Amino acid sequence: MSAYLFNQENEPDESDSITLYDEAGRPLDCYVENSLEKNDVQYLLLTPVDIPVVIIVWDDNEDDDEGVILLDDEEEISRIFADAKAVLAELDLSLKYTAYTLTVSGELPPIEDEDILTLEIEGKDPDGKAQEEELQLLTSFYHEEEQYNIYTPWERVLFLARVASDTEVELVDPDDDDLKSILEELIEELLFEDDD
Template sequence: MSSFQFNQENEPDEVDSVTLTDEDGRTLDCYVENALEAEDGTFLLLMPVDIPIVILVWDDETEEEQEVSDAILLEDKQEIEEIFPDAKAVLAELDLTLMLTAFTLTVKGELPPIEDDGILTLELDTEGESLESEELQFLVSFYHQDQKYSIYTPLAPLLFLAKYNLLGEVELVSPEDERMQPLLEELLFDEMD
């Protein structure tokens, strides 16, 4: 599902890219940040070309001054599709174009400058393990059927681990797989050099 062929002889200024496709047929264009040949294939560290965003749903029972614990990360595909037109409209007011892409929602355009009071630290529960925190930059809030939603973009880059399958197509690989940890660490370490 990609026309990408990794070539180590490429000039450093050239940026390779691939297109990921999800089970619904949506696509996500990604830059290849790093590639690594291993015994069982070529592994890729990918970063979306466009800016990833997340949508938070606020608990409507709370006061106007809301706590982080009152926000829930919106992951339900049907609800995302239902609020998509409203989200697209409010982002358009910031000169950002919202796209329903594979694996994450993205926007095209230039983000507003980061303001300290617009940064939210979201605590993510990782399957019973310790909480992971992620810093998000506030973009805009809106209401849909009396429910408050807020749109944020992660401050840290969103990275995907992928591998070529037997058909030569790029497919995502779970970074949680213990066998992938050494490969992921090597891809990340090489990418920082």
């Protein structure tokens, strides 16, 4: 559920924004990047206002990508959150425990080639190839002798939502086969606009 501040009669721009809420009531402010109406349902392509980040640990018993563990357990994130926030503050970045993804506000440090991590992620693209995601290392820290690494995705993080009422939207699963064509159409329109 979310507060819905989008005017359907206008084309979306960066002034159009909504706030998504997760089940715990945490907010995530998003820009409306694009919208599309299909079968009398309004769909929105959203991107977070702040910069999404992920926390990664490595399983010492595995090699390369096999050993990468994306931290998504809320209890563990809460346990290390203060340390992560403190180390990011040293980079003038403010860590926020937002809905669906952790985010930071502030200016990212310059990109160094050695700070880029390329991961193969589950699932395949339409050509049958494994998908890759590039992440930029922001910083590392230790908590109880375990090393944690904070990365930000190289590409924009996008969410697909559907308008549920005049005042609410709901996040939809982008892996839903019925919605893949809608997501692809929204992304194609967005990319086309970026090329103009």
